[in-house]
Amino acid sequence: MKKRLFTPGPTPVPETVMLKMAEPIIHHRNPEFGEILTRVHQNLQYLFQTIQPVVVLTCSGTGGVESTFVSLFSPGDTIITANGGKFGERWVKMPKAYGVNVVELKIEWGKGVTPDEILAALKAHPDAKAVYVVHSETSTGTATDVKSIAKVIRENSNALVCVDGITAVGAHEMKFDEWGIDVCVTGSQKGLMIPPGLAFVALSKRAIDKMESSTLPKFYFDLRKAVKSWQGNDTPWTPAVSLIIGVDAALQMLRAEGIENIWTRHERLANGIRAGVTALGLKLFSDSPSFAVTPVWLPAGVEWKQFNKILKSKYGITIAGGQDDYAGKIFRLSHLGYYDEFDMVTMITALEMTLKECGYVFETGKGVQAVITSFQQ
Numbered sequence: 001m002k003k004r005l006f007t008p009g010p011t012p013v014p015e016t017v018m019l020k021m022a023e024p025i026i027h028h029r030n031p032e033f034g035e036i037l038t039r040v041h042q043n044l045q046y047l048f049q050t051i052q053p054v055v056v057l058t059c060s061g062t063g064g065v066e067s068t069f070v071s072l073f074s075p076g077d078t079i080i081t082a083n084g085g086k087f088g089e090r091w092v093k094m095p096k097a098y099g100v101n102v103v104e105l106k107i108e109w110g111k112g113v114t115p116d117e118i119l120a121a122l123k124a125h126p127d128a129k130a131v132y133v134v135h136s137e138t139s140t141g142t143a144t145d146v147k148s149i150a151k152v153i154r155e156n157s158n159a160l161v162c163v164d165g166i167t168a169v170g171a172h173e174m175k176f177d178e179w180g181i182d183v184c185v186t187g188s189q190k191g192l193m194i195p196p197g198l199a200f201v202a203l204s205k206r207a208i209d210k211m212e213s214s215t216l217p218k219f220y221f222d223l224r225k226a227v228k229s230w231q232g233n234d235t236p237w238t239p240a241v242s243l244i245i246g247v248d249a250a251l252q253m254l255r256a257e258g259i260e261n262i263w264t265r266h267e268r269l270a271n272g273i274r275a276g277v278t279a280l281g282l283k284l285f286s287d288s289p290s291f292a293v294t295p296v297w298l299p300a301g302v303e304w305k306q307f308n309k310i311l312k313s314k315y316g317i318t319i320a321g322g323q324d325d326y327a328g329k330i331f332r333l334s335h336l337g338y339y340d341e342f343d344m345v346t347m348i349t350a351l352e353m354t355l356k357e358c359g360y361v362f363e364t365g366k367g368v369q370a371v372i373t374s375f376q377q
Contacts, residue, residue, distance in 0.1 A: 011337035043251035050176035061187030064199025071223035075099035085137035135168035279370035
């Protein structure tokens with residue numbers, strides 16, 4: 001059985017990238033690695049569409065976001081965080097652990113925070129040092145209009161614009177400099193198509209300047225050290241050498257495809273999947289769907305454990321389930337990273353076969369036809 005991964009992270013790793021990571025290890029303080037790191041830094045700037053530093057941290061995306069909290073703020077500082085899912089919730093809990101005052105904008109799961117809601121929060125809390133938003137909320141498959149929100153923040157306050165781009169970078173349009181973003185974080189196992197273990201943090205000059213006044217305790221996650229090393233084309237600590245070699249290869253693939261083409265591909269794949277599931281009579285979960293992952297309501301009478309077991313054990317397909325109140329009620333299909341049109345056709349084919357075995361009634365082949373028609377159009 002060929003196993004296929006359709007989770008929003010980890011995502012599939014291209015074969016050529018895996019082969020590069022399997023090559024003999026090299027030392028991270030020699031010229032050969034310096035050449036690799038130079039390309040990585042340059043191609044990360046291309047990916048984020050910035051001329052500002054994009055530092056590489058050996059940690060998960062969560063570690064990357066934690067580094068921004070401890071490097072930018074001081075105890076008692078106020079920040080605004082939009083919480084519309086498991087990750088928005090995390091960016092409420094984490095800064096509170098460091099004594100940061102968090103104004104939580106609670107957003108219904110499946111909906112994106114609006115510029116008006118952000119503006120109202122800024123007016124109510126003019127002392128806010130930053131606003132944190134999740135560009136693509138993985139738990140709900142919901143996208144946020146970061147461009148419009150950044151504009152509202154910039155025009156009405158001095159707050160830093162901070163973005164969790166962990167499942168957005170490489171799937172959604174991201175123009176760090178043009179949109180006036182100050183912080184954006186992503187992780188390696190998402191749109192960058194390599195295994196977990198690296199985080200990437202883009203930082204504006206405003207954010208770098210703000211670090212000088214931060215008094216929160218930090219050492220490994222001190223972004224001042226990371227930026228200083230970046231300026232010398234180095235890393236402050238021992239990096240995950242094999243992963244950086246892998247991301248070098250993956251970024252070269254992305255550069256060759258072209259960033260606009262990558263954004264378009266993800267939108268096309270997302271539209272294809274949505275056409276397929278809705279043709280089967282299934283209902284989409286999010287009102288503001290992400291191009292990285294599509295959550296779908298399980299139909300009445302279909303039990304999650306049976307559905308997931310058949311999909312995985314019989315057809316080799318691994319997907320993600322719902323979280324918290326939506327566990328056992330929705331499933332999530334990824335189209336983030338190393339996927340093409342034929343992967344989406346395969347996914348819907350397996351979905352149809354599994355739903356049939358679970359007793360769900362529909363016209364066989366209707367979902368597959370809808371996916372193909374979507375791509376042909």
